[in-house]
Amino acid sequence: MTSLSLSEDLPAWAQLGVLALVLLSTGLLLLEKRGGRGGWLVSSVSILAACFLALAVLRPAWVSVSGRAEPAPVAVLLDGSHRMTLAGDDPGRSRQQVAEGAARALGQAWPDARLSSYVFGDGELEVAPGERKPRADSDLNLALERILALPGEAPRAIVVISDGRLSAPDAATAPSMSAELGPRWRGVPVHAVAAAVREPKDRSIRAVRMTGSAIAHQPLTLHIEVGCSSGLDCDQAKVRVRELMEGGPPLELAAGVAHGTAASSTLDLEVTLDRTGGRVVEVLLDETVSGDEVPHNDARLVTVDVRRDRTRILHVAGRPTYDVRALRAFLKSDASIDLISFFILRTEQDDARATQDELSLIPFPVDELFTKHLPSFDAVILQDIDARAYGLLQHFAALRQYVISGGGLILVGGPSAFSAGGYANTPIEDVLPVELPAVGELVSTGSVTPTYTRVGRAAPMLRELRALLGDALPPMPGYNRLGLPKESALVLWEHPDVGPADASIDARMPLLALGEVGDGRSIALALDGTHELGFGQFGTETGGDGHRVLWEGLLGWLMRDPRFESAQVRLSGPCVVGYPVSLLVSRLPGWEDPVEIEISSLGVDAAKHRVTTPTMSEAGMLAFRLPDLSAGGYAARVKVGGAPPSRHVFACEIGGEAHADTRPDAPRLQAVASAFGGQFAVAEQVSALPPPEKTFVLAQRSMKPVAPPYAWSLPACVLLAVSWILRRSGGLA
Numbered sequence: 001m002t003s004l005s006l007s008e009d010l011p012a013w014a015q016l017g018v019l020a021l022v023l024l025s026t027g028l029l030l031l032e033k034r035g036g037r038g039g040w041l042v043s044s045v046s047i048l049a050a051c052f053l054a055l056a057v058l059r060p061a062w063v064s065v066s067g068r069a070e071p072a073p074v075a076v077l078l079d080g081s082h083r084m085t086l087a088g089d090d091p092g093r094s095r096q097q098v099a100e101g102a103a104r105a106l107g108q109a110w111p112d113a114r115l116s117s118y119v120f121g122d123g124e125l126e127v128a129p130g131e132r133k134p135r136a137d138s139d140l141n142l143a144l145e146r147i148l149a150l151p152g153e154a155p156r157a158i159v160v161i162s163d164g165r166l167s168a169p170d171a172a173t174a175p176s177m178s179a180e181l182g183p184r185w186r187g188v189p190v191h192a193v194a195a196a197v198r199e200p201k202d203r204s205i206r207a208v209r210m211t212g213s214a215i216a217h218q219p220l221t222l223h224i225e226v227g228c229s230s231g232l233d234c235d236q237a238k239v240r241v242r243e244l245m246e247g248g249p250p251l252e253l254a255a256g257v258a259h260g261t262a263a264s265s266t267l268d269l270e271v272t273l274d275r276t277g278g279r280v281v282e283v284l285l286d287e288t289v290s291g292d293e294v295p296h297n298d299a300r301l302v303t304v305d306v307r308r309d310r311t312r313i314l315h316v317a318g319r320p321t322y323d324v325r326a327l328r329a330f331l332k333s334d335a336s337i338d339l340i341s342f343f344i345l346r347t348e349q350d351d352a353r354a355t356q357d358e359l360s361l362i363p364f365p366v367d368e369l370f371t372k373h374l375p376s377f378d379a380v381i382l383q384d385i386d387a388r389a390y391g392l393l394q395h396f397a398a399l400r401q402y403v404i405s406g407g408g409l410i411l412v413g414g415p416s417a418f419s420a421g422g423y424a425n426t427p428i429e430d431v432l433p434v435e436l437p438a439v440g441e442l443v444s445t446g447s448v449t450p451t452y453t454r455v456g457r458a459a460p461m462l463r464e465l466r467a468l469l470g471d472a473l474p475p476m477p478g479y480n481r482l483g484l485p486k487e488s489a490l491v492l493w494e495h496p497d498v499g500p501a502d503a504s505i506d507a508r509m510p511l512l513a514l515g516e517v518g519d520g521r522s523i524a525l526a527l528d529g530t531h532e533l534g535f536g537q538f539g540t541e542t543g544g545d546g547h548r549v550l551w552e553g554l555l556g557w558l559m560r561d562p563r564f565e566s567a568q569v570r571l572s573g574p575c576v577v578g579y580p581v582s583l584l585v586s587r588l589p590g591w592e593d594p595v596e597i598e599i600s601s602l603g604v605d606a607a608k609h610r611v612t613t614p615t616m617s618e619a620g621m622l623a624f625r626l627p628d629l630s631a632g633g634y635a636a637r638v639k640v641g642g643a644p645p646s647r648h649v650f651a652c653e654i655g656g657e658a659h660a661d662t663r664p665d666a667p668r669l670q671a672v673a674s675a676f677g678g679q680f681a682v683a684e685q686v687s688a689l690p691p692p693e694k695t696f697v698l699a700q701r702s703m704k705p706v707a708p709p710y711a712w713s714l715p716a717c718v719l720l721a722v723s724w725i726l727r728r729s730g731g732l733a
Helices: 012-034 040-058 095-109 140-148 174-184 322-333 366-372 393-404 427-431 454-458 460-469 530-534 536-542 545-558 666-675 683-688 710-729
Strands: 002-005 061-070 072-079 113-120 157-162 190-194 202-211 219-229 237-244 251-260 264-272 277-285 299-306 311-317 337-343 379-383 408-412 443-448 476-480 490-494 510-517 520-525 567-571 582-587 595-601 608-611 616-618 621-625 632-640 646-653 680-682 695-705
Touching: 012 040, 040 710, 072 095, 072 140, 095 113, 095 157, 095 190, 095 683, 113 140, 140 157, 140 174, 157 666, 174 666, 190 666, 190 683, 202 277, 202 299, 219 237, 219 251, 219 277, 237 264, 277 632, 277 646, 299 646, 311 322, 322 337, 322 379, 322 530, 322 545, 366 393, 393 408, 393 427, 393 520, 408 545, 427 510, 454 460, 454 490, 460 536, 460 545, 476 530, 520 545, 530 536, 530 545, 536 545, 567 632, 567 646, 582 595, 582 632, 595 621, 666 680, 680 683
Parallel strands: 072 113, 072 157, 157 190, 190 680, 311 337, 311 379, 379 408, 408 520
Antiparallel strands: 002 061, 061 695, 202 219, 219 264, 237 251, 237 277, 251 264, 277 299, 443 476, 490 510, 510 520, 567 582, 582 621, 595 608, 595 632, 616 621, 632 646
């Protein structure tokens, strides 16, 4: 391929300047000719002189380029949620099979493209086909970020094959996705292919949510949502709740009728669980309906951790600020908390100008609470209180030992908290997750909007808050200066701009950090404005729930249960029938005794399974591959050596959360394609999508001047001289 090019050693602005001067001189000469001051010969010679002078400067050349056209790289994203195991528009094929067939058809329709297929869910991309995992979510935002960040040649097109019921984005936020990706997007078209369009006839338990904590012998409210599609009626749906018992029949807890519309209805049922520990609660529709194509989602199994007793908390504050009163109101509203709360309104140094008999404000019982009664509390919250003014310094050694022995401690910010309240260089700093500066600016009154760290986005104690607000947080009035986080600390929120105090490294200052010390846990919250989560715009959007779910998460993490088990047990992921799952066992440090696991189903005829061989061992955590389990509740007893066994209760479901809502969402896929300049198609019409153009790979490039430089400069000089002579002889300047 050959083309004409101008001199490459001149910038574009210089080339444009030369051309502009030629046009300007030509215009002036023609204007002079119209004025009768010059003849055609003078004008023609002058214009030719200007043209040859421009060619001498621009030096045109022939550019020859040789290469080859390579197939364009294309990334195919297959929805990996186990929701795709549901039937597609053709009942004989699942949505996953339809998606895989569409990917194969795309490869045939685009023979000049290099297709790379990936499975996306709620984590890392996996090359397709990969191991089946119980993915409940399908986050397309995260998948696009990962695709565009892959090393090597960027894709010329991206094809998403899904049923459209993505966890992110929704149809409203899809247009803003390209703006959020910014320069990484680079205009790559994203085509969307619907693996299913038809809504199956289905009536299901869409969601089961709990209000508050589950306390033995105390009522617990379950918020239940029933959903219907394709003509089935949800109004007046009868719902039952029962507890699956070990070694006996289910225990009926409550029943009621859901009210709403034909498409959706809701019901609040109050249940009481009488036994502590892990319990499995079954929420099910009391009667079947004709034509229900997905009957297994008529019931949901929920694992509930029932507390043994009320949590006893000591809350001490220096003054009744908005933040103090909001936290105190939350603690008082939670039936699982036995609260002892004080506002300290005067110190021993205050001159009351009255005798003790005349005072209405009693002295704060510091010595009694922090010596005699301290071990009786499950957690201590010190909020915006000056340790020096109120005589707390002498009790910090006891408070330090209290945390190491298994207690919980929360320090909440304010003008008199942390270093500003005398906490630096004291025994209490030993059990905090952050270092405290002793000098410098200790408190800032400027407003700050905390930002989530990578750990904070994944932290389970903030999951409910992020479910309400995403990554958005309100501005908060003021913060305390903190130092670097300690080695074992987890930083959840940090300052968007300011670094840690007394730190020479490039980092941002922690505002919310967690840590473990001995058998206890501690939290440092360097803010006194979390009440903003329950007020203003954020409070309006969430019904004031933001403040509540934040503190429920923090206190729930602080009060881990059980605390002194021989092993901590959890599942590697949700237990979904047909998918592999492991039971992860973490033994106490120093324990090397063998682990035995016995799994029994909940019910009258308990089926038992024994697992004794771990499938892998990493960092002291053993993973035991569970046998194939059917839907139901299970109790796993984990025995480490001769220690008493730890009991972990869990439930296995068919489909689980992913099958709760079976409706495909083609409009969401259309919104995604529109936002990224792509096209939408159903799986049967995937071949109609426009293929990307081949990628031209440059092999060789050469330049050859149109003429030698003197071929332009010599005529330019001669013509300029002739033009000057003609103009002088004609009486022109």
